[in-house]
Amino acid sequence: MQNLANRLQLRDFRLVQAIADTGQLALAAERLAVTQPAASRLLARLESVIGAPLFIRHPKGMTPTPIGETLARNANSLLRSLDQTLNETGAAVSGRAGTVRVGSVTGGAVGFVVPAVQNLKKITSGADIHVDVAPSDVLINGLLHGEYDFVLSRIPAGTDPRQFSVKRGRVEVIRILVRRDHPLTRFGPLKPKYLEGWEWVIQAPHTPMRQAVEEVFYSSGISLPSEIVNTTSLLVMIGYLASTDAIAPITREVADLVAPDGSEGRFVALDLEEPIIINPYHLISLKTHTLSPLAIRLRDLIFEGFSTS
Amino acid sequence: MQNLANRLQLRDFRLVQAIADTGQLALAAERLAVTQPAASRLLARLESVIGAPLFIRHPKGMTPTPIGETLARNANSLLRSLDQTLNETGAAVSGRAGTVRVGSVTGGAVGFVVPAVQNLKKITSGADIHVDVAPSDVLINGLLHGEYDFVLSRIPAGTDPRQFSVKRGRVEVIRILVRRDHPLTRFGPLKPKYLEGWEWVIQAPHTPMRQAVEEVFYSSGISLPSEIVNTTSLLVMIGYLASTDAIAPITREVADLVAPDGSEGRFVALDLEEPIIINPYHLISLKTHTLSPLAIRLRDLIFEGFSTS
DNA sequence: AATCTGCATATCAAAATTGGTATGTGCATC
DNA sequence: GATGCACATACCAATTTTGATATGCAGATT
Structure with a gap:
């Protein structure tokens, strides 16, 4: 197990990955384009190098031992690295940028x-x-x-x-997106309590934006919106806002895209008195x-x- | 250059890294523990696989071509990954991690x-x-x-x-926990009949401990306690015992924790003449x-x- | 021009790897 | 208890790899 470094080969990692993927030695062998006995021998050699079994054999296939699992995990990222290396090198050889x-x-x-x-x-x-x-x-x-x-x-x-x-x-600063004829557009910078009672279109719980918004509700002592549409899709959001008085928190960058200040589009982005800031x-x-x-x-x-x- | 994947070996990466590091083939060869001609041949083979020169030779050594640099950079991270893999696997095998x-x-x-x-x-x-x-x-x-x-x-x-x-x-041996000024503390090892008549704090019926205790009552011909508080909560038990003359069976391990022998705490653990033993x-x-x-x-x-x- | 440094090539031998076919073995399932 | 599946083992052949020594060659240095 000490001069193990030199005894391991890329092939071994491919084998481990293939077995872990397929759960069967024969299929793994096929993927490596060798016969099943050859693969069996490869695995046996590898296990003796490692000094511990990597897969437990059942009558219907193989499943990794904990050690086999760690090795398979590493094999995956190792081979991905290799893949990237090949891509990059290939690109360099053929004169592409990469x-x-x-x-x-x-x-x-x-x-x-x-x-x-x-x-x-x-x-x-x-x-x-x-x-x-x-x-x-x-x-x-x-x-x-x-x-x-x-x-x-x-x-x-x-x-x-x-x-x-x-x-x-x-930092990401949040603005509130509403349609142009929304009642809230009559006010200046929004106070937290204005946010109460509307239907919301917002990202799923536990996303940073959702958390940042909820934090404001909590700290202002107002109740969380009860009518919520959860989506990350801008399309859904816009479609929804266009036909209802729902409101949606969006980042400033998105706001500049959807409702640039001073434009005459269908939507308006409103600022808050106290800006909401996402991590x-x-x-x-x-x-x-x-x-x-x-x-x-x-x-x-x-x-x-x-x-x- | 397409089925290149299978023609590359870890060794090749080590060689590239070594040459890039040392700038000299002979030194790189030394690091790989081979002779200079062997290293030269390795490099030649590698370059033919890649299809392009990786190092330019000058009289005082070698410097990488752009492609060689690409490869060397990737070799570094690849070998570092490998190292990590070996560590992790080694730790898993020897039981230091997992x-x-x-x-x-x-x-x-x-x-x-x-x-x-x-x-x-x-x-x-x-x-x-x-x-x-x-x-x-x-x-x-x-x-x-x-x-x-x-x-x-x-x-x-x-x-x-x-x-x-x-x-x-x-086996688990049972002791009887009571508060320090409990009447039973005046006796030596408890006889079964002393256990009669007290209020009990004990685990629910059909638990091993309950069964073991009941077994003693049956075999000693004394009647089961009529006043029983059922709980598995140590907190409830202690709270109850502190303010009443109730008694509670606990395992020796728990007793050592709550009322170590010789301590001056609020509770005392008493032994039985005939120890009660749980499955x-x-x-x-x-x-x-x-x-x-x-x-x-x-x-x-x-x-x-x-x-x- | 001689020399030195550093890489490349030639040649040979030994060893390991590789891969195949045929066959064995253990475990379930029928 | 027979059968089938999946992996293991045995055995054999061929190729490849590996490594060492001896030597060649080119650019630089003196």
Whole structure:
């Protein structure tokens, strides 16, 4: 188990992954394009190197032992890294700019990632850019699993921040979106008590925005809205607001998109007397992972956006 | 360049990393513990697989090409991941890390699980330890459903013991808890007949302890207590005993906690002339379930506790 | 021009890996 | 108790890998 490092091969990880995925040695063997006995021998050798069984054999297949599970987990991220390596190297060889994968929370995507990507496109050609939009916990998880080069996200509670390299971002300020002829538009900056009694369109419970809004209700001593439509879809929100007097909290970035101040659109974004602020999101990457030049470029572009908007 | 995946090996990454680090093939070769020509051949093969030169040779060494740099960067994170994998797996194999879930009956939790967990913590890092306390039937059920690695429990009637691997545990001895100025404290070891006539605080009917106590009443020919408070809550028990002359049977382990011998607390634990003994509980695990090394460690520690106390 | 440094190539031998076919074995299910 | 499924083992052949030594070659240095 000591000079184990040199006795392990990529193949072993592929095998573990395949068995863990399929639950059957024969299927795993097929995936590796070898016969079942060959796979059996590979596994036997691997288990002897590790010094412990990795899978328990039942009559109908195999399931991982706890050790096998940890190994399978690691095999997954290892092989994903390898995959990325191959992509990047392949891109470099054929003269393309490469690949960058970025995850973002909604507000960040609209406000920062999209313009940064547009800028990046101007100065590179053949770059392969992936943008995911997801909640913070999903993003952080993906980052840890090597699915993203970096993410624009909050740091969820309970996450060890030491493993990340963080560039601090801007806070998200909430405004209230309503249709143009909504009664609330007659007031100036909204007091909390005005928020009571309306139907709401808002993100699911436990999302940062929902929490930030609920916090205001609690601290103002007014009761939570009883009529709520839960959605993350802007389309649904707009459709709903257009035909009812419902109100919806949105970030400033989204507000600028949907209802720019001074415009004559169908919606109006109202400010609150005391602004509601969501936990800020940051540019987060893994300390252990060195970013590709392309990823660095995109990250820097996004970061520039923080200060210039 | 397509079926490249299978032609790359961990070794190749080590080589690239070593060359990038040292800038010289001979030094890199040394690091990989091979001769310079061997390293040269490795590199040549790798470059032919990739289809492009990775390093430019000059008279004083090598420097990476852009592609080589890409590869070196990825090699770094890849090998770091590998290292992490090895650590984690090694920790799992040796039982320094991992997850263990254990369920226990009350007496076992206080007497054995807690000290064993404390000992286990001394030799682990980052281990994930879960302890549940519940009645035996719940524990066994949980064990069968894979919720626990093992349990410290009795074997309920009607359970097929063949599916379990059982390490016999210790018997639970009952003492009688009363407040310090209780009349019974004037006697030496209690005879059964002294137990008659008092108000009792005791667990619900059909629990092992209740059964053990009732058994004594029957066999001694004295009548069952007529005034009974049923509770499993230590808090209720103590509150009740403090203000009345009620008496309560408790296990020795709990007694050591609440009323250590020789202490001057508010309560006294009395022994019986003929000790009352409850059905013993055992260390029970599923035959079909392989325990993680960490779980085995904890189980062994608990088992040691059986014999040394 | 001689030399030195550092990488590449040639050649050979040994060993390990790889992969296949055939067959054994254990456990459930019928 | 027979059958089937899934994994393990045995055995054999071929290829590949691995590594060492000796040597070649090119650019730099003196």
